Amino acid sequence: MSDTMTVPTPPPHGAGAPRGASGRVGPAAATAIAEDQASGRPVFRQAGQPLAARARDLLDRLTPDERVAMLHQAAPAVERLGVSAWHTGCEALHGVAWLGRATVFPQSVGLAATWDTDLVERVGEVAAVEVRAKRAENPMVSLNVWAPVVNTLRHPGWGRNEEGYSEDPHITGVFGTAYSRGLRGDHPRVWRTVPALKHFLAYNNETDRSVTSSEMSLRTLHEEELPAFRGAIEEGVAGGIMLAYNRVNGVPAHTQPELVAEARSWSDESIAVVSDAGAPTFLVTTQRTQPDHVHAAAALVTSGLDSFTDNDANAAPTIGYVTEALAAGLLTTADVDQAVLRLLELRIRTGEFDGDADPYAGIGVDDIDAPGSRELAREAVARSVVVLRNDAGVLPLSRASRVAVVGPLADLVLTDWYAGTPPYAVGIGAAAAERFGEAEVVTGADTIALRASSNGRYVVANADGSAVEAAGDAAADDALFDVTDWGDGILTLRSHASGRLLTGAKWPMRADATRVGEWVVQESFRKHIHADGTWSLLHLGSGRWLRVFRDSGLLAAEAVTLEAAERFGVRVVRSGATAVAEAAARADAVVVAVGNDPHLNGRETEDRPHLRLPAAWAEVWRAAREANPRAVLTIVSSYPYVLDGVEAETVVWSSHGGQELGHGVIDVISGDVEPSGRLSQSWPATEAQAGDLFDYDTLRQGATYRHQPDEPTFAFGHGLTYTTVAYESVEIPDAAVPAPAPTHRHAGFAPRSDESVVHAVVQVRNTGNRDAEELVQLYAVPPAGLPLPAPRRVLVAYRRVRLAPGESRDVELSFSPARLAVWDDAVRLPRAVDDWLHEGALRVQPGTYTVAAGPSAWDLPVRTELEVTAG
Numbered sequence: 082m083s084d085t086m087t088v089p090t091p092p093p094h095g096a097g098a099p100r101g102a103s104g105r106v107g108p109a110a111a112t113a114i115a116e117d118q119a120s121g122r123p124v125f126r127q128a129g130q131p132l133a134a135r136a137r138d139l140l141d142r143l144t145p146d147e148r149v150a151m152l153h154q155a156a157p158a159v160e161r162l163g164v165s166a167w168h169t170g171c172e173a174l175h176g177v178a179w180l181g182r183a184t185v186f187p188q189s190v191g192l193a194a195t196w197d198t199d200l201v202e203r204v205g206e207v208a209a210v211e212v213r214a215k216r217a218e219n220p221m222v223s224l225n226v227w228a229p230v231v232n233t234l235r236h237p238g239w240g241r242n243e244e245g246y247s248e249d250p251h252i253t254g255v256f257g258t259a260y261s262r263g264l265r266g267d268h269p270r271v272w273r274t275v276p277a278l279k280h281f282l283a284y285n286n287e288t289d290r291s292v293t294s295s296e297m298s299l300r301t302l303h304e305e306e307l308p309a310f311r312g313a314i315e316e317g318v319a320g321g322i323m324l325a326y327n328r329v330n331g332v333p334a335h336t337q338p339e340l341v342a343e344a345r346s347w348s349d350e351s352i353a354v355v356s357d358a359g360a361p362t363f364l365v366t367t368q369r370t371q372p373d374h375v376h377a378a379a380a381l382v383t384s385g386l387d388s389f390t391d392n393d394a395n396a397a398p399t400i401g402y403v404t405e406a407l408a409a410g411l412l413t414t415a416d417v418d419q420a421v422l423r424l425l426e427l428r429i430r431t432g433e434f435d436g437d438a439d440p441y442a443g444i445g446v447d448d449i450d451a452p453g454s455r456e457l458a459r460e461a462v463a464r465s466v467v468v469l470r471n472d473a474g475v476l477p478l479s480r481a482s483r484v485a486v487v488g489p490l491a492d493l494v495l496t497d498w499y500a501g502t503p504p505y506a507v508g509i510g511a512a513a514a515e516r517f518g519e520a521e522v523v524t525g526a527d528t529i530a531l532r533a534s535s536n537g538r539y540v541v542a543n544a545d546g547s548a549v550e551a552a553g554d555a556a557a558d559d560a561l562f563d564v565t566d567w568g569d570g571i572l573t574l575r576s577h578a579s580g581r582l583l584t585g586a587k588w589p590m591r592a593d594a595t596r597v598g599e600w601v602v603q604e605s606f607r608k609h610i611h612a613d614g615t616w617s618l619l620h621l622g623s624g625r626w627l628r629v630f631r632d633s634g635l636l637a638a639e640a641v642t643l644e645a646a647e648r649f650g651v652r653v654v655r656s657g658a659t660a661v662a663e664a665a666a667r668a669d670a671v672v673v674a675v676g677n678d679p680h681l682n683g684r685e686t687e688d689r690p691h692l693r694l695p696a697a698w699a700e701v702w703r704a705a706r707e708a709n710p711r712a713v714l715t716i717v718s719s720y721p722y723v724l725d726g727v728e729a730e731t732v733v734w735s736s737h738g739g740q741e742l743g744h745g746v747i748d749v750i751s752g753d754v755e756p757s758g759r760l761s762q763s764w765p766a767t768e769a770q771a772g773d774l775f776d777y778d779t780l781r782q783g784a785t786y787r788h789q790p791d792e793p794t795f796a797f798g799h800g801l802t803y804t805t806v807a808y809e810s811v812e813i814p815d816a817a818v819p820a821p822a823p824t825h826r827h828a829g830f831a832p833r834s835d836e837s838v839v840h841a842v843v844q845v846r847n848t849g850n851r852d853a854e855e856l857v858q859l860y861a862v863p864p865a866g867l868p869l870p871a872p873r874r875v876l877v878a879y880r881r882v883r884l885a886p887g888e889s890r891d892v893e894l895s896f897s898p899a900r901l902a903v904w905d906d907a908v909r910l911p912r913a914v915d916d917w918l919h920e921g922a923l924r925v926q927p928g929t930y931t932v933a934a935g936p937s938a939w940d941l942p943v944r945t946e947l948e949v950t951a952g
Contacts, residue, residue: 128438136425140418149403151421153389153396167428169355169388171223173208174230174244174499180215180222183501184454187465188719189230191736193246193761195464196856196881198259204461205263207454209273213444224431226264226274227323231257231309232284234762235785238774240287240688243497243679243719243736247761248785248797249876250305251830254312261318268440271432277321277355278310281344282334284325286774287688291363294328295777299921300904305779308827314347320427321353326360333368335360339918341385351423355388362391378402379411387420450504462738462745467758468801473730475711477752477803478670485668486510487523487661488675488701489565490717494742497679503740509674512743516751523664525701526563528655530556533629534615534648540636546579546593550634556652567681568695572606573597585620590636597680605681609643617646658704665708672750673705676717679737683720692723692768699727713750721764724794752803757854759800763793780870786938787872796939798858804849806884808943811843811934817948818898823908823922828899836897839947843892843934847884855882857892860941861901862931869903869926874938898949901925927951
C-alpha cells in the first residue's frame with residue numbers, strides 16, 4: 082500500500098476473529114506437505130509441487146471427454162481420480178450472497194465512500210471466511226468468488242450502480258484490489274477464495290444489455306476502462322475475470338481475444354475467464370454474430386473463454402457443442418487443454434487437493450456471524466456515511482433527547498440482489514431509540530382501505546397473510562394497508578393484519594412477503610385511477626390486473642385488460658404526511674429517512690427511469706421540515722440523486738448498509754463517531770450533467786469529475802466533518818520532472834517501484850473545536866493548449882488524517898507523473914503487440930501542470946506548479 086493511501090492501523094483481531102483466517106503454514110500443514118511428497122500420491126495432490134506441474138498432472142489423467150466436460154460451469158466428478166464435482170461462481174459482492182445467513186456489509190459504492198483500503202480488505206476477508214464456512218456446510222459451494230465489480234460508475238443512471246466503487250477508474254481499481262486482497266488472503270500457496278473481476282469490459286447499462294454496443298475509442302479504453310481491472314490482476318489478488326454481456330465496438334465482449342489477452346498479460350499467473358450467465362447462447366440468439374452454437378462455442382474458446390456459464394446446471398448442450406466443434410476442426414485439443422489447465426490451476430489454488438495441508442481447513446460454520454464481523458459491519462457503515470450538507474449547524478444531534486425518525490426507510494433495512502440474509506438487522510429508528518432513549522417512528526405511508534366494487538366488501542388479510550379476500554364489512558384493522566409510493570407510480574402495500582407485503586408470488590394473492598425481492602419482483606403494483614376515483618391495481622411482476630373471484634372474494638393477478646380489472650373504492654384512513662408532520666413537531670429533531678428499494682426503479686436488468694428524488698419523498702421531507710427546522714434529510718440509496726427543487730439545509734447519505742445500517746447512521750448523526758465518509762461518485766446538479774447513459778465517451782460528454790465543466794451539487798471526494806479544516810499550502814520540493822517514455826502499461830494509482838515519483842506536502846489545520854477525520858486530496862490540472870485534450874482534473878493522491886482541535890499537519894503525498902498520461906493514437910512503440918488495441922500509446926505531454934489540494938474535486942484552495950519536461 083502506497084504512503085498516499087495510509088489509513089489508521091486496524092484493531093487487532095480479537096476473540097471474534099474467524100478461525101483459520103491467518104493463512105500461515107503451521108507445523109501440521111508443513112508435515113502434511115512432506116508426507117505428500119514421500120507418499121507416492123499423484124503429483125496433483127502434492128501440495129509442495131509447483132502449481133503448473135500439479136495442473137498438468139491432473140490434466141494428463143483426464144480423458145478427452147472428461148476434459149471437455151470441465152469447460153462447463155457445473156463440472157462433473159471424476160470418481161476414478163477422487164476428483165469431486167465442482168462449479169465456478171459464488172456471489173460475495175459485499176458479503177456472501179444467496180447462501181442464507183451471512184454478514185451483510187454496505188454496498189460497494191458505500192464501501193468506497195470510506196476511502197479506507199484496509200477496512201475494505203477486512204470486509205473482503207470476512208466475506209471469504211464465510212464463503213469457506215458455507216463450503217464446510219456444503220462442499221458444492223464454490224471458492225471461485227464472482228466479485229468484485231470493477232466497472233466504473235461513469236453514469237448514476239446505471240441500474241447496477243451500487244455494485245461498483247467509483248466514477249474514477251483508478252479509485253475503482255484501488256478498492257477492487259483491496260477487496261480482492263481480502264478475498265484472496267495472504268497465504269503464498271493457497272487462496273482463501275479466488276476472485277473473478279466483473280464485468281470485462283465497458284459494461285454500464287442494463288437496457289438491452291446483451292445487444293447494445295459500448296463504443297470505445299482507444300483513448301477511452303486505455304484511460305477509463307482497462308485501468309480499473311489492472312490493479313487486482315497485476316498484484317496477484319484476482320485469479321479470474323467474468324466477461325460482460327454487451328458488445329464492444331460492435332463485437333461481443335465474449336469474443337474479443339485481444340482484450341482477454343491484454344488482461345492476461347498483466348500477470349505471470351494464469352487468469353481463468355468465465356462467461357456471464359447465458360451469454361454463450363446470446364452469441365446466436367440475440368447478438369446473432371455466430372451462425373449456430375457449435376461455431377459460437379469455438380469462437381468463445383479461441384477468444385480465451387475457459388468456462389461456459391450456460392443452460393444453468395445442464396452441461397450437456399455445452400459438451401455437445403464443443404465436441405462438435407472439435408470434430409469439425411473449429412477447435413483443437415490444444416485449445417481445450419489450455420482452457421482446462423487454467424480451470425484446474427484455479428481449483429488447485431483453493432487447496433481443494435491439499436488435504437490437511439490446506440491452511441484454511443479449520444474454518445467452519447461457527448465462523449459465520451462472528452462477534453468481530455458484527456463489529457466490522459458497524460464500523461463499515463459509520464465510516465461510509467457522508468455528511469453532504471450541514472448549513473444550519475443542526476448536526477450533530479448530540480443533545481437531542483426526543484427524536485422522530487420518519488419516512489419509508491425510518492426503520493427498514495433493505496438488501497439488494499447480491500446480498501446475503503443478515504443474521505439480524507438494526508434500522509435507523511431502532512438505533513435512534515437505543516441512542517437517544519426515545520424515538521418515534523413514522524413511515525409516512527398513507528393508511529388506506531380498499532373496497533371492491535364487484536361485491537361491496539373491503540379487502541382483508543388474515544394474521545399470517547395466507548389469505549387476501551374482499552370479505553370485510555368495515556374498514557377494521559384487518560382491512561388496512563400502508564401504501565408506499567417508491568416513485569413513478571410504483572407502489573407496495575403492507576397489511577396491518579400480517580405486517581407483511583401484498584404479493585403475487587403465489588396464486589391467489591397473499592400478504593406474507595417479508596420484503597420486495599426475487600429476480601422478478603412480485604410485490605410491486607401500479608394504480609390506475611378511473612374517472613370516478615376508484616383504483617385498479619396492476620401487478621407489475623405478471624403484467625396482470627387484480628380481480629376478485631366471483632362468490633369467493635379471493636384476489637388474484639390475472640385480468641389481462643383494464644376493463645376486466647377490479648375497481649376499488651379507496652378510503653384514506655390516515656394521511657402519511659399528517660403523521661410525519663405531527664411526529665416532527667413533537668420531537669427535538671427529526672431524521673427524514675428516504676431513498677430507494679434496491680429491487681425497484683433501478684437494478685440488474687433495469688436502468689433508472691431518471692435521476693430525480695421521487696416526488697413522494699420530497700413531500701415527506703417538506704412535511705417534516707415545515708413542522709421542525711431541526712430536520713436531517715437522510716438518504717439511504719444505491720446511487721446519487723438530482724436534488725433540484727428539494728430545499729434541504731442538512732443532508733446525509735448512506736448506501737444500503739446492511740445489518741448495522743441504523744447503528745452506523747446514528748453513530749455519525751449523533752456525533753458519537755466523527756464523520757469520515759467522502760463521495761466516490763459525483764451527485765450531478767441536473768440530469769443533463771450526467772450525460773447520455775449509452776455514450777461511453779465521458780470526455781466528449783464532459784461527464785464525471787474528470788471532465789465536468791460545471792460544478793455538481795456534491796462533488797467527487799466531498800464530505801463534511803463537524804469542524805473546519807483549513808488548507809494552508811501545498812508544496813512540491815522538486816517541482817520539475819521529465820515525462821516518462823510512452824508506454825502501453827496503464828499507470829497504477831500508487832507509484833510503482835520503477836517509476837519516478839513526485840512528492841508533495843500539503844499543510845492542513847483543524848481550526849475548529851472537534852476532532853476532524855479529513856481526506857486530503859491532491860489533483861493534477863493540465864495546462865491550457867495541450868496538443869491532446871486531457872481531463873480537466875485527475876485525482877493523483879490522497880491520505881486520511883485525524884486532526885485534533887488546533888492541530889496543524891504536513892501531509893506527505895506522492896504520485897507518479899505517469900498518472901498524467903493520455904492516449905495518443907499517433908505513437909507507435911517498437912516490439913508492441915500487433916493488433917488494433919495497441920495502435921497508439923499512453924503519453925505524458927510536457928507542460929506546466931497545476932497541482933492542487935483540497936477536500937473535493939471542486940474545492941481546491943491551495944495550488945502549486947509542476948513542470949513536466951520533455952523526456
